[in-house]
Amino acid sequence: MKDTGHREHVRAALEHETSDRTPVNNFALVTAARSAGFKVEEARRNPKISAKVSIDYSMKTLSDFVKPVLDSQIPFADLGMDVKFPEDDYGYVKGHPVKSMEDIDDLAFFDPNIAKECPNFTQVIVNGLEETGRMLEEDLHICGLSWGPITTAGYLMGAEDMLMMTMIEPEMVKKLINKTAPFVTSMQNKMIDSGATVMWMADPTSSEDLISPDMFIEYSYPALKEVISDVKNEHDVPSFLHICGNTLDIMPMLPELKVDCFSFDHGVDIVKAKKKAGNRMALMGNIDPVRMILSGTPETIMDECFRIIDAAGRDGGFILAPGCETPQASPDENVIAMGRAGIDYWRSRH
Numbered sequence: 001m002k003d004t005g006h007r008e009h010v011r012a013a014l015e016h017e018t019s020d021r022t023p024v025n026n027f028a029l030v031t032a033a034r035s036a037g038f039k040v041e042e043a044r045r046n047p048k049i050s051a052k053v054s055i056d057y058s059m060k061t062l063s064d065f066v067k068p069v070l071d072s073q074i075p076f077a078d079l080g081m082d083v084k085f086p087e088d089d090y091g092y093v094k095g096h097p098v099k100s101m102e103d104i105d106d107l108a109f110f111d112p113n114i115a116k117e118c119p120n121f122t123q124v125i126v127n128g129l130e131e132t133g134r135m136l137e138e139d140l141h142i143c144g145l146s147w148g149p150i151t152t153a154g155y156l157m158g159a160e161d162m163l164m165m166t167m168i169e170p171e172m173v174k175k176l177i178n179k180t181a182p183f184v185t186s187m188q189n190k191m192i193d194s195g196a197t198v199m200w201m202a203d204p205t206s207s208e209d210l211i212s213p214d215m216f217i218e219y220s221y222p223a224l225k226e227v228i229s230d231v232k233n234e235h236d237v238p239s240f241l242h243i244c245g246n247t248l249d250i251m252p253m254l255p256e257l258k259v260d261c262f263s264f265d266h267g268v269d270i271v272k273a274k275k276k277a278g279n280r281m282a283l284m285g286n287i288d289p290v291r292m293i294l295s296g297t298p299e300t301i302m303d304e305c306f307r308i309i310d311a312a313g314r315d316g317g318f319i320l321a322p323g324c325e326t327p328q329a330s331p332d333e334n335v336i337a338m339g340r341a342g343i344d345y346w347r348s349r350h
Contacts, residue, residue: 004138006064007197014238014260014282016317022309022342025065025284025321026335027263029145030090032057033069034328039088043069044124051131058140060332062339064319065198066136067143068128072202075125075146075187076155078110078118089328096158104176107156109183112190121187126194133195141198144191148203148241149181149223150211156180159205166215173219181223185230192235199231199239207245216250225257232258240284244324248272255280266291266323270311283312286323287338294327298337305341306348313345 009023033043036053043050050069058066073091077083082095098104110117112126125144132142147155153176154162165173188199205211206220228239241254242263251273254262259281264273266288277283287293287308292301305320312318320342326335 001136002138007139007141010064010141013316013319016279018316020346022313022345023064023319024062024339024342025319026058026061026063026326027322028057028326029067030069031326031328031330035332041087044071047127047131050128051135055135061335064140065143066132066140068132070125070128070145072145072147074120077120093155096156098157098176101172104179112187129191129194129196142196143198143200144196145200146184146187148201148206149177149184149227150220151203151205152184153177153180154205177219177223181226185227188231189234192237198237202242204244206243208247208249209245213249228258248276251276270308274312279317282317284319284321289322289324289327293322293334294330296334298333301334301337302341305338306345309345
């Protein structure tokens with residue numbers, strides 16, 4: 001694999017150093033398939049297509065990261081849950097198996113290292129990552145993907161029911177989250193063993209739009225800390241965490257979890273986020289994925305990226321990216337403009 005500086009620029013950002021460009025994460029999964037003319041199902045179930053379209057898209061959009069076309073709902077199919085996989089979209093979970101304490105006791109997670117226990121996870125995620133590592137010619141960081149513990153627990157119980165149960169039977173919710181955390185750890189470890197070079201975890205249910213900061217401390221914080229610490233004990237890789245929505249009040253707690261880089265949403269004020277994070281962790285974000293990446297123009301995107309880098313990235317500690325996943329129908333030229341901004345910002349300053 002040719003060293004072309006991708007990982008070095010990311011390392012510099014994570015260590016709050018400046019370099020001659022701001023690293024960029026295109027935050028794309030199925031968008032790469034759409035760009036290459038494939039339906040989601042064609043790429044989801046074919047590791048070679050998944051890897052190729054993702055690598056080609058990352059190179060085209062000047063991203064320092066690549067993610068195969070991973071579907072975050074895949075593990076639930078291997079848990080025997082009712083998951084529907086549309087031809088040209090992500091899967092969606094239709095039923096939730098946990099209704100009682102007894103259901104939690106009976107809950108059996110698969111071992112990600114035993115392929116026959118998790119054929120979907122193996123085909124889509126493990127094989128997709130392995131194929132990406134084999135095909136990749138430059139030193140882009142390779143990302144896996146899992147939900148965080150409280151979000152995974154929400155799929156098992158139903159997010160609304162779970163949040164209601166925090167008021168009725170909080171110990172039940174804690175028991176489920178505590179049982180879920182080692183499962184998330186095992187999937188993350190398997191993804192890294194399969195070629196992922198960073199730990200990438202999304203935990204939207206930890207958002208302040210859904211739970212208060214006090215609830216975050218009580219329910220989410222311990223499980224996130226367990227997962228990140230346990231993965232870091234096994235693998236020397238950077239930890240990336242994404243949480244949607246408002247996260248300003250929980251942001252100062254995240255470095256204590258050993259989060260190396262926090263990916264935050266476009267609705268969060270970039271200047272306030274920088275102050276909250278300080279130099280204790282790097283930040284990644286936070287271009288509006290719909291208003292800008294999907295619906296903007298290369299010119300408006302470039303202006304917005306310059307504004308964001310100027311506010312958060314002039315002294316390092318910053319990776320440019322959309323505030324959430326790049327929408328499927330985003331024009332290539334808009335995503336390329338974001339990648340170009342990471343380079344052109346610094347050229348414009350000389």
